Amino acid sequence: MEEKSYSRVCITGGSGFVGSCLVKKLLEKGHTVHATLRNQGCEYVFHVATPMLHNTQSSQYKDTAEAAVAGVRVIADACIRSKTVKRLIYTASVMSSSPLTEDGVCFKSCVDETCWTPFDVSFTYTNDFTMGYIKSKTLAEKEILNYNEYDNSRLEVVTLACGVVGGETLLPYVPSSVEIILSLLSGNLIFSNTLKFLQELLGSIPLVHIEDICQAHIFCIENQSMKGRFLCAATNPTIRAIASSFxxxxxxxQIAKEFIEGPDKGVTFDSTKLMKMGFEYAYDTKKILDDSVACGRRLGHLIK
Known part of the structure; x- marks a missing residue:
């Protein structure tokens, strides 16, 4: 029987939806988890945290995007200085992977790792906060991928552009990504508009279960060598398909009529690059939606 190998890993954002579940999974597998790089001898780093709200009065950065880019530089530079970190895994977002053409007039044939969200496009269902978040995630991901070209690629960088994450949580509240999924049932206008925006941006709603997200992150440290950008979503239904399933x-x-009557087919989402490396998704659309509802009910977000 092959002896298991255990690693020292570092996680930023370990108290969030993805981070908390990832910490639990890593510990269950026997890995040692730290929340700091300094003098800890870590081999792998998961950069899950991201700045959300920005206060120009108390920050040295002009906006969220500048803060996010500075943040990834700090983490990546610390990895290089450590001289022990082999690979840095960055939790990116599919919001940075829109298949829209630069002029925003139409979609490309599919969403894949070559797609980057254009900034100079107007959307119906968005606001300054959402656009600031998208810009920050897009620029931060591009910046951190550049480290694959530095110092003869001594530091391997992987970015996982994750879909909308559903499922159960270790947190005492419903995570915002789950609220987005449940907005068709809860009637929350803010989150249902976010759902509409995602379809406007991506052509469909890429979904992934929290368990698969964590396994995908762990998969990225189990390979002998791995770097580059990978889309991470198990399925990509339209709002109409999600509404019909619910x-x-x-x-x-009661689901609003507008969601039942939307487009039936969205843009193709190609996440096979990660699968060709050997990763397998364990949760389909039905399980993602069912577990999200169970989460909402357990935490009192949805009334039975």
């Missing part, structure tokens, strides 16, 4: 499984909830 309506069939949970008829006790």
């Amino acid at each position: 309506q069939e499984k949970f008829p006790e909830y």
